[in-house]
Amino acid sequence: MIIIGAGPAGMTAAVYTARKKLDTLLISYDVGGQVLWTTTIENYMGYQFIEGSELIQKFEQQVRQFPSDVKIRIGQRAESVSRIDGGFEIRSDKGETYQAKAVIFATGKRSRQLNVPGEKKLLGRGVTYCAICDGPLFAGEKVAVIGGGNSALEAAESMIKIAQQVYLISLTPLTGDQILIDKVTGASNLAIFLEHEVLGIEGESRVEGMKIRDLKSKQERELRVNGLVPNSGAIKGLTSLNRLGEVEVNCANETDVPGLFAAGDVTNVPEKQIVVAAGEGAKAALQAHRYLQRLK
């Protein structure tokens, strides 16, 4: 059994496959995925409050309890998954190949680029996809956060504490949790632009401003900002994908390829939550175990 991805879905799946005594290999570029970018978590049961990095440490410790059943390869990306006789072959970016009878694909999600002029040029020069990494660099400055979901709201929440002015720009009405919306909307240094799109990011050696447009009135507006945090998006999978690029799975986490399962944020399961991803990882592991039992 090979599990690709060591976020909440992949690590939960690993604990379940270990407990079923399946010979498991867990491959991932990093441990934790998007949870590493999350400052505070208040909706994972068992913890009223926990830091993202601390929760991931606990997940990792739990997986590492089973050294004989779960082998872990961190620092490797699975570049391709192909079908071979009797299962699958995974090729990593380190040139290693691994074979398994069943695969759980749990590579998660990452920030999507806005694909607007100026974004690539100014990446690392005021454009960032990791608010908890780079946010402190913009203390006392004007910043814009792009997005309306939980990640964008969390970025806005951390930035209103340190920035002079925060603009929150969303294509849609705010879609994050009400508790987060309540935390940010009263802030005196936050201005929210709903149903606005970003047209471009301006600046030569660093971000100096941006142009946005009201989706309804088509009115354009320029904002002077020093930093920018785009959020939300999905990565491509390997089997049937929906229009968002998410792996399509049924309620038992099966893809349309027998033996290939998927779990967590990389799938079409609508709620992108740590607790949901962990539950989906457990489901995928149990279904994969059933699949392997049937092969015997």
Add this chain to the structure above:
Amino acid sequence: MTREVKIYTTPTCPYCKMAKKFLADNGVEYQEFNVAEDKAAREEMIRKCHSLGVPTICFDNEVLVGFNEAQLREKLGL
């Protein structure tokens, strides 16, 4: 000659931790600057490295922004 490696970080940045662990695991000595607190270091990072993102890793004439293990390994000749 010992190579001077500087890494600019913030305490909350997970990729900074990964980069530091990589350098330490490979026996690369480095000087760390917390740019969330150290304004002079932040200015140096912006002025010398033209970077506003962490981790920024500077050595010789190289400036690497973000943690890309393959790139870091190649540039450091590891």
